[in-house]
Amino acid sequence: MLLNHVFGLFTHPDSEWADIRREHEKPARLYVAYVLILALIGPVCAYISTAHFGWTVGTDQPLIKLAPGSALQLSVLTYLAMLVGVFALGYAVNWMARTYGAREEPDASNGIALAAYSCTPLFLAGFALLYPVPWFNAMVFLAAAVYGAYLMYDGLPIVMDIPRERAIMYAGALLTVALVILVSTRVGSVLLWNVGFGPVFING
Structure with missing residues (x-):
């Protein structure tokens, strides 16, 4: 089962990437068997x-919640x-x-596998959202992002079959792409909020 890789990516990533x-x-x-399941956590x-x-937000402030419909949306x-x-x-x-000496595939199997498994720490960090304290969530997701970047760097030479020296530049380029994707989602959020998909707050 693909979910068996979750534990291995934290304990012995090199051999897990080889598998x-x-x-x-x-x-x-x-x-279906990995991303759809783990991405649900957050x-x-x-x-x-x-x-x-x-x-x-701050001390002596009222409890803030999202309306259930807004939170679901x-x-x-x-x-x-x-x-x-x-x-x-x-x-x-x-x-x-x-560009970095690896083999491009018609269905991008290795590329999507590398991206999906590298995002595992971020998927699991979603459990931290059960404790909705902004500074705590930020610390957990920052740590998850750092380990996810490490997994990407560690897995590139193994999964894409390239020398480790090339993986440094490859990983740097991919982290730039990841940041662009992140910024795009933030911009998309603002646009959606402006057309009626914004959060609806209620006092707890």
Whole structure:
């Protein structure tokens, strides 16, 4: 089962990446058996915490929640953005392959696998949203992003079969793409908020 890779990516990533390369799963199966499941963690936890737990800003301030319908709407949009983001990053891995001496594939199997498994720490960090404290969430997601970047760098030479020296530049280019994707989702959020998909706050 593909979910077995979750533990290995934290304990012995090198051998886990080698197993992932040997499996060479098709993108459709990888999405159904891995990405669709793990990407649910953050949106579901965010829905529960924002609609039912609430949060405060500063001391002696009232509890703030999102209206259940608004929280559900934003969680679904976040989930879809995550799915698109993983695919876009995987496509970028495959598209840049020849530039760094790797093999470009028609279905981008290796590229999407690399992107999906590198995002595992970010998927799991979604559990932190059950405790909706901004500074705590920011620290957890920052740590997850750092480890995700390390996994990307570590997995590139193994999955894409290139020398490790080339992986440094390759990983740097991919992190730039990841930042562009992140900024694009933020811009998209602002645009959606302006057309009626913004959060609806209620006092707890």
